[in-house]
Amino acid sequence: MHIELRNVSHEFELETGFLPVLENLSFSVPKGKFTAIVGPSGCGKSTITRLVSGLLKSKKGEVFISNEIVNSPKSTVGMAFQNPVLLEWRNILDNVILPLEIVSKSMNKVEKITRARELLSLVGLAEFEKSRPSELSGGMKQRASLCRSLVHKPEVLILDEPFGALDAFTREDLWQTMLTLKKQESFTCILITHDLREAIFLADEVLVLSGRPATLQFQLESKLGDNRKLDDLYTNETTKSLSILRKQIEIAQKHK
């Protein structure tokens, strides 16, 4: 599924007037590709996730998924947030199954469980399917949340800083989990992040947004191939890319 934003502008209505958050933003993510979006805090990155998922309608311009205008939420989209928002009254398996209860009502229980287990074992949570969310660590909760976002085989995956609240080592673990999922499942992905190394490591392309109102400021192709390792983050080439991105963020912050 090809994602495209065409001249999208958006503003929020406040009591004091209008707050423009996105201005004339255009970009596209080719089918099956992984795009990371970075930018200064509060520049409207999360607004993009809500526009693409159909939770929000832009004031100007259009969002397309597979050349169809996005007007309302679609079952072909999966989302994961910084807060894993697992339901405390369900065990991990039932949490992962939740989207299937909404979008695949005709699917029988056994098929749902099989599908959820497939993902849980992929992220290393097979033994924890009967656990309550409160019994899991932050990283494990986030793994479960990723499984839930993918269980209904969405064609578009939207990640809004899912690793933002994790410690550095857990985060690197999850990056690798994410690559595993990317290989096994087919989806087009938008990742919102504040972590430049994360963006380079996971994405095929990194977009830098300007300060609010955000517009596309810079694009960078990741030079890492299909078989990425954490060591790839410490090569000269990656260091160079990181330094370019860092400068772009600085410019974006000044612009704000």
Place this chain on the structure above:
Amino acid sequence: MTSYNKIIIPLLSVFIFCIFWEWLVWINGWPNYKMASPSDLWPAFWKFRWLFLSYGWDTLWRTIVGLSLSVFVGVGFGIIMGFSKTMRIALYPLLVGFNAIPKATVVPVIALMFVGFHDMNTILIVIFISFFPIAVSISIGLSTLEPEYKDILLSLGATKFEIFYKIALPKTLPEFFGALKVSATLAFIGTNLMEIIEPHGKGLGHLFDSGKISADYPLMFAVLIALAVLGIFLYYIVVLFESIFAGWAERN
């Protein structure tokens, strides 16, 4: 904690309390019209055992029916106020005002309004006194639902009902049961207000009134203890339901 301890410890605490009570009455030499001692109560219970059973049942069933109906009323108001900010602003002053009226003053009004319908009047007072905590807890639970919880379902195109049924309702259950525990004990106050202020020959309140008229002080104390026992009984029924429906909220 073992389940054995969970039974033994509360029983032991009640036993120690009775010993202390007995000692207090004995050391002060109080006559039983000032303070009856536990040893005075058993004869009173035994003497009126059939009345206790039949009146206790009157009080219990009316309290339970009233409490069950107040769950409906409370949840109804809670849902309306939880989902609509306008309704929340509109209804809160009315509900708070209504709740602030001492129910003892409402009893004669209700008794006059529906003369002769004793059971219904008693149940009405129970509803009046116990729906408020439930309404408040449900409305707070629903209105403080984090938007992300809604988003995970909304982004899949779920209906409002699905969000309510799968997320909002179960998430509010622990608060609901917290309020229901308060309401369960309040409900007995409601039943007895009616039974004591407007006696109609039914319920433990009526027995209390008879004890007062015939100067049978141990009987009056025995009624109070019987009410406490019923209150504890109903409370633990609520706890049982809580452990079934909202047991997940308890952490080990």
